[in-house]
Amino acid sequence: MPDDNSKAYCQLCRCSLQPQKKDLLKHGQTKKHLEAFKYSQDLASKKKITDFSIKTISDKRKIVELKISAFVAEHCSVYSVDHLGSLIKSLDNTSRVLSEIKLHRTKSTALIKNVISPCLLQNLINDLGNGYYSMIIDESTAVDNKKILCLIIRYFSESKKKIITTFYQLIEIESGNANSLITAFKDQLLNDGIKIENLIGIGIDGANVMTGKHHSFSSILKETINELVIVKCICHSLHLAAEYACKCLPRNLDFIIKESYNWFSYSSKRQIEYAKLYEVLTDKKPVKIDKLSGTRWLARYEAINKIIDQWDALKLHFSIVKDKERCYMADQLYYMFNTQSNIVYLTFLKHMLKNVTEVNKMFQAENVNPLKLLDDLHSLLYHYMNIILPPARLEIKKTDLINFKFKDYVIRVEAIDFGYSFEQATSGLNNYELKVIKERCRDFLISLCEQLQSRIPDNIKLLEKISLLSPQLATSQIKPNITELVAAFKNICKDIDTTVDEWNLLHMKKWNQLSTPEEFWIEVFEYQNSVGQKQFGNIARFVLAMLCLPFSNASVERLFSMMNIIKNKLRNRIAVKTTNAIMRIRCNMPQGGCVNFEPTVNMLKKFNSENMYIDDTETGQEEIIDIFSCI
Structure with a gap:
């Protein structure tokens, strides 16, 4: 512009413009400019816009900026790249590559979202090819109350010669009903060019919107793919079976576990006082009691273990603080820790929940052998039936246990062996109290066996077929x-x-x-x-x-934990597309992380303004709001 050196000026349209290549090219396509250009008398003497722009940057500089962006995606907030880029640039003024670095949050976000992530996704799609695959699917709500559908793909890679389970997509959905879920799922596969007819199995949780018989995600998808294998997560099933069986025991057991954790969780003073007392008694430091959670499967077992190990110290602690602080909660907890029946019940649970927790961990493992999981499930059911049934009644095939009507053969409560630790804990109880406790423990075992029979038959039938291979x-x-x-x-x-x-x-x-x-x-x-x-x-x-068929939703639950770290309370406005890109980069980092990350040829080709800043209306404030601490 003649009067302002910071602005560009179009002599044909006689208007000022931002001196950016993107804005100049956009203006060059407007109707006003095209008409002025058409009727201009001196077109031949005018230089083209592209003559004033730098055609390219060196590949070395592209590699450096891509690596920095990959580091940011894996480790920290995008906002930190504003200082990180300037810091790296100032490290060596004699280095041509470092001195040319121009990388801030807007450009870094563009590289993460529109260069690195799309190339990684394309690599995944190319590696899958026309092969068959399974999906692990779950729905959740982000910190900003947006409904999110997370997809994990599991397939055999011929190029890598192994079965791969990896993150596929994070999709924002309008609502959590079956129609929204199935529409978002099918549209995503169509957009990425993945054949839905090659889908052989899906892993889902037990929510009615996922597994219901009528108009659920699985039932609608089954109409499209008749041979689809629907695998209900066994980890959820085992957790719910144990949780339901615990209803046979006194309700105050959960109260002890929850309030023992709450007592120390919000007070450092109480933690210090208890730690001093525990060290005097045992010469060791106390272990923190676990918090009960609906999403942490069978966390009750670990919490019970730690409470029993610290039982005497906790009882002494509450006997001191109930008078010192004049606290009603401390008084209640002291009364419960001083009641012998409570430690008897917890000792029983510690012993009985061990096996179901171990099997649960097997299904949560990443490198699980699916051909041996059948034996683990059968052995789990056999273990609990063996406690309450006479041995002669269990002389049947393990595969028949799922339909075995065992309740007709349960032995008398006096003949049941609840274990050595249980017998030691019950010493001193009168006959009536002991009988009541044993009857409730027997009811727990009966309920647990019933729940296992009703919740996992479909999975057992599937495992029976696969075990033949x-x-x-x-x-x-x-x-x-x-x-x-x-x-x-x-x-x-x-x-x-x-x-x-x-x-x-x-x-x-x-x-x-x-x-x-x-x-x-x-x-x-x-x-x-x-x-x-x-x-x-x-x-x-x-x-x-x-x-490649899935047997657990543990992997998708881990990704939701990752999503909640990326999209947290301080970064609640970060867009789903950017969150999706960051998660894909984190899940596809080579061994050793960003240190061993090497940009591909496709990433270098996409490193240009035409590809980097496409569909950038989403960016704005949403992408630069993460101005707080690194992750």
Whole structure:
């Protein structure tokens, strides 16, 4: 502009503009400018806008700025890059690359959201290809009350030669009803070019909107994919079974656990006083009591363990503070810690919840062997029935326990062995109190067995079928007939007869004794005959698809925890799209984290204003509001 060097000026339209390439190009496409340009008499003598702009920046500088943005996405708030970029630039004035760095929060957000994340997503889609996959799906509410649908994909990667479970998408939905969920899910797969017909299984929780028989997410999706396997999370089922069984015991047990935690959680003074008392008694530091939570499966077991280990110290502590502080809550807690029946019940729970908690942890593990989970579930049910039933009544197959009417054969309460610790804790009780306690403990076991039978039959049936595909049975000369199982998944096995024939010939080859079923079947998948064809490709592809079926929602719960760290109370206005990009980067970091992150060729190609600042209306204040502490 003639009067202002900080503005650009269009001589044709006679108006001032922002001196940004993006704004100049946008103005060049307006109707006013095009008409003025058309009728201008001296067009040939005018220089083009592109002649005044720098055409490109060096790849070395792009790599540096991409790495800094990846570091920010993994470790801290985007706002910190304002100082971080300037700090790195000032470290070495003689370095040409460092001195050229121009990176602040707007550009870093653009790189995270529109360059790094889309390239990582495209890599995932390319790696999946036309393969079969499963989804782990859950819905939650973010800190700003937005409804969020989180998707995790599980598939066999031929290029990486392993089964991958990774974050796929975070989607904002209008509401938590079935129609909104299914619409958002299908639209996302369509936009990303992933075939919905290749979906073989979904892992969901027990919410009615997900698992209901009528007009739920799973029932609507089942109409599109008839062979879809719907896997209800066993971790949720085990937690609910134990929680329901605990209703047979006195209600004050939960009160003891909750209020013991609350007593110390908000007062450092109480923590210090109790720590001094505990160290005098035991020469050790006390362990913090766990908080009960609806989302932390079976946290009650860990809390009970710690309370029992500190029982005498806690009782002494409350006996002191009930008079010192004249606190009604302390008086109630002292009374409960001084009641012998309470420690008897807690000792019983400590012993009985151990097995169900261990099985729960197995299903939460990332590297779980699905072919052995069936035995773990059967053993869990057998363990509890063995306590309350005569041994002669359990001389049946473990697979028949799920439909066994055990209540007709429960033994008398006097004959039940509740364990050594239980018997030690009951010493000193009169016969009437002891009988009442034992009857309630027996009712707990009966209720727990009933709940296990009713909550996990579908999962057991599925595991029974998949357990037939173990390496031990596959390499045996006498192997089960899997024709029915293969026929149930005709979309995976195009040629059922060929797949069954390959299964029947597996024992003819000598295979390596590998540690996991996944490694065994990958070796089978890679085996080639003399002309370079995969001799057992059909059966291996089928089994690897079965191994991709999920059995737990633990992985999606971990991602919700990550989301709540990124989108917290201080950063509650950060957009869902940016949160989605940050989560994808964190989940796809190489081993060693951002230190070993290397930008790809596609990232360098996308590193330009046309790609970086697309759809930027969402950014604005929402992306730069995170001005507080690093994560």
